[in-house]
Amino acid sequence: xxxxxxxxxxxxxxxxxxxxxxxxxxxxxxxxxxxxxxxxxxxxxxxxxxxxxxxxxxxxxxxxxxxxxxxxxxxxxxxxxxxxxxxxxxxxxxxxxxxxxxxxxxxxxxxxxxxxxxxxxxxxxxxxxxxxxxxxxxxxxxxxxxxxxxxxxxxxxxxxxxxxxxxxxxxxxxxxxxxxxxxxxxxxxx
Amino acid sequence: xxxxxxxxxxxxxxxxxxxxxxxxxxxxxxxxxxxxxxxxxxxxxxxxxxxxxxxxxxxxxxxxxxxxxxxxxxxxxxxxxxxxxxxxxxxxxxxxxxxxxxxxxxxxxxxxxxxxxxxxxxxxxxxxxxxxxxxxxxxxxxxxxxxxxxxxxxxxxxxxxxxxxxxxxxxxxxxxxxxxxxxxxxxxxxxxxxxxxxxxxxxxxxxxxxxxxxxxxxxxxxxxxxxxxxxxxxxxxxxxxxxxxxxxxxxxxxxxxxxxxxxxxxxxxxxxxxxxxxxxxxxxxxxxxxxxxxxxxxxxxxxxxxxxxxxxxxxxxxxxxxxxxxxxxxxxxxxxxxxxxxxxxxxxxxxxxxxxxxxxxxxxxxxxxxxxxxxxxxxxxxxxxxxxxxxxxxxxxxxxxxxxxxxxxxxxxxxxxxxxxxxxxxxxxxxxxxxxxxxxxxxxxxxxxxxxxxxxxxxxxxxxxxxxxxxxxxxxxxxxxxxxxxxxxxxxxxxxxxxxxxxxxxxxxxxxxxxxxxxxxxxxxxxxxxxxxxxxxxxxxxxxxxxxxxx
Numbered sequence: 001x002x003x004x005x006x007x008x009x010x011x012x013x014x015x016x017x018x019x020x021x022x023x024x025x026x027x028x029x030x031x032x033x034x035x036x037x038x039x040x041x042x043x044x045x046x047x048x049x050x051x052x053x054x055x056x057x058x059x060x061x062x063x064x065x066x067x068x069x070x071x072x073x074x075x076x077x078x079x080x081x082x083x084x085x086x087x088x089x090x091x092x093x094x095x096x097x098x099x100x101x102x103x104x105x106x107x108x109x110x111x112x113x114x115x116x117x118x119x120x121x122x123x124x125x126x127x128x129x130x131x132x133x134x135x136x137x138x139x140x141x142x143x144x145x146x147x148x149x150x151x152x153x154x155x156x157x158x159x160x161x162x163x164x165x166x167x168x169x170x171x172x173x174x175x176x177x178x179x180x181x182x183x184x185x186x187x188x189x190x
Numbered sequence: 191x192x193x194x195x196x197x198x199x200x201x202x203x204x205x206x207x208x209x210x211x212x213x214x215x216x217x218x219x220x221x222x223x224x225x226x227x228x229x230x231x232x233x234x235x236x237x238x239x240x241x242x243x244x245x246x247x248x249x250x251x252x253x254x255x256x257x258x259x260x261x262x263x264x265x266x267x268x269x270x271x272x273x274x275x276x277x278x279x280x281x282x283x284x285x286x287x288x289x290x291x292x293x294x295x296x297x298x299x300x301x302x303x304x305x306x307x308x309x310x311x312x313x314x315x316x317x318x319x320x321x322x323x324x325x326x327x328x329x330x331x332x333x334x335x336x337x338x339x340x341x342x343x344x345x346x347x348x349x350x351x352x353x354x355x356x357x358x359x360x361x362x363x364x365x366x367x368x369x370x371x372x373x374x375x376x377x378x379x380x381x382x383x384x385x386x387x388x389x390x391x392x393x394x395x396x397x398x399x400x401x402x403x404x405x406x407x408x409x410x411x412x413x414x415x416x417x418x419x420x421x422x423x424x425x426x427x428x429x430x431x432x433x434x435x436x437x438x439x440x441x442x443x444x445x446x447x448x449x450x451x452x453x454x455x456x457x458x459x460x461x462x463x464x465x466x467x468x469x470x471x472x473x474x475x476x477x478x479x480x481x482x483x484x485x486x487x488x489x490x491x492x493x494x495x496x497x498x499x500x501x502x503x504x505x506x507x508x509x510x511x512x513x514x515x516x517x518x519x520x521x522x523x524x525x526x527x528x529x530x531x532x533x534x535x536x537x538x539x540x541x542x543x544x545x546x547x548x549x550x551x552x553x554x555x556x557x558x559x560x561x562x563x564x565x566x567x568x569x570x571x572x573x574x575x576x577x578x579x580x581x582x583x584x585x586x587x588x589x590x591x592x593x594x595x596x597x598x599x600x601x602x603x604x605x606x607x608x609x610x611x612x613x614x615x616x617x618x619x620x621x622x623x624x625x626x627x628x629x630x631x632x633x634x635x636x637x638x639x640x641x642x643x644x645x646x647x648x649x650x651x652x653x654x655x656x657x658x659x660x661x662x663x664x665x666x667x668x669x670x671x672x673x674x675x676x677x678x679x680x681x682x683x684x685x686x687x688x689x690x691x692x693x694x695x696x697x698x699x700x701x702x703x704x705x706x707x708x709x710x711x712x713x714x715x716x717x718x719x720x721x722x723x724x725x726x727x728x729x730x731x732x733x734x735x736x737x738x739x740x741x
Binding site for chain 1: 312314315363364365366367368369370371372373376566569570571572573574607608609610611612613616618622623624625628631653654655656658659660662663664665666667668669
């Protein structure tokens, strides 16, 4: 196992998320959520890999479905499981009214991510489960819990290599020209 | 007292002015020195195990009221051809960690197996900072040889360079496994911006001075001289900084805002003072004399900086000639600043900001406490606002960019990317190099204007949360737009991908907040500086009178 700092967890996760096709803004959210998971659970690496491996098969909430949630109407599942990141982003940007909670949302992929994203809001997932997909209940939380200090992000080498491979998709290979130009040109040192 | 408005972001946050920034008494190394002096931090050399050539290891322990920190230093042989300022170097003359506590033999051995490797090593949460430095070869050797002959080096030669070693990286906040900033953010002595990094560099300075004394002494144990105290105090630590640091100010908008807001608030406070007291006049004159001396020694082969330095020298002459008359006016510091604004180069104006602040510690030093920020509040997006109002906020915040036509090649000439080879930020030529599809989100003005255009396609009453549900690729730009509207000093008011961009301007602004001097651009994308030159030595603060720095 390798012991990463939480800053490494966050930056690697954000880069890997971008490499997996999430937008820059969502990648930032994923970085912060990964950091949150790492403070509480040694399983942050596999959890992230699970998200990135499946990112392309997950669906964002349809606007009409989101409208049902806001209106407090019963949820209807779609064909593909809900992306926990896109779902959480919507809920964070436009929080549910207290009157519609608890709210059941059906067939959410990797609900641990929905839970991690919502931690910084007054909403939370009731009894989050570490399943590939599950129905969840969003409920109110009165106090926003601060992350625990003094934690590190342990990760096994294989998962780290897989996450680094996603991150590497955001890097630009050097050309002769860019190498020569580098961070500023190669004057002789003195 | 007539209030003075803060200089607005459209004046302060332009690249040209950022590229003329000067350190002030609010700069981070000055904040550190004030605290260390007030709290009488004590330094002791726990280990100094160097051979005749100066290779080996040393530990300097600093006692602060609550905790001990240690600089663990390693000095190793390095062939001249491997000595490079570039971040891509793989070996260095010296390497360092700032250790949380006092390391025992086992810990020193662990660090000795890793610190000389820098990025290729692995670290733990006991290490707060990781750094390295190379000798300024000619000067180090000259000074060692001169001291070995029992003589002192020539002041002009020594202070023309200003340092014996130059750091090429100082890493904090969890890099390569070292401690996260969260770990130290609640400790008063390290809670301010870059205090752990500045403490490291301050200790490195003392190590470099002890190193040259040691080498000279081993060459001639009976007759070597020790570097004279006034020369020790005059020397600082060099630093070479490249592109990697440039995105920092863009990526930490709330922190950036806090730094500039504090400095501008300090300036406005001092300008509003109705009179100039005797002590303040004296303090100003001393600071002016000190700066004129430094400017006379400020060397740069960069034509632009050399011209700016020359203009600055002229500005300071003019200031000295007009000083009595300016300070006799009502609101004298305001009169002085407005005089500078009318008559001086940008370099001269920003130097005046630093000079005006210098004798006013009692009025402004507490603002140093505000120069830090957690970026978390900026992360929240208010999706309840309408597309129409967000668009209007964007047009207001970015009115300065309205004249930039990003369809023009020159305005869109560059792109920021991360290099696969070095994992470092780089600046590419969009129309000449591959990789623009992997551009980093640092084109703030272009993205803001394009977001405004995308919002214009929506019904004005559409909620931003609905817009982002359909267009998640705008999430980073929406987030930034809402930050910039709330934190006006968070954004550089210039095009960061234009053909005219000189990244050294961004670097200089950040380094001035650290307390850097002697800016020496080596190209448009990297520069050398000096830190701590002319400042107290850390081993002297325990005996220094705190009033000396507080004046």
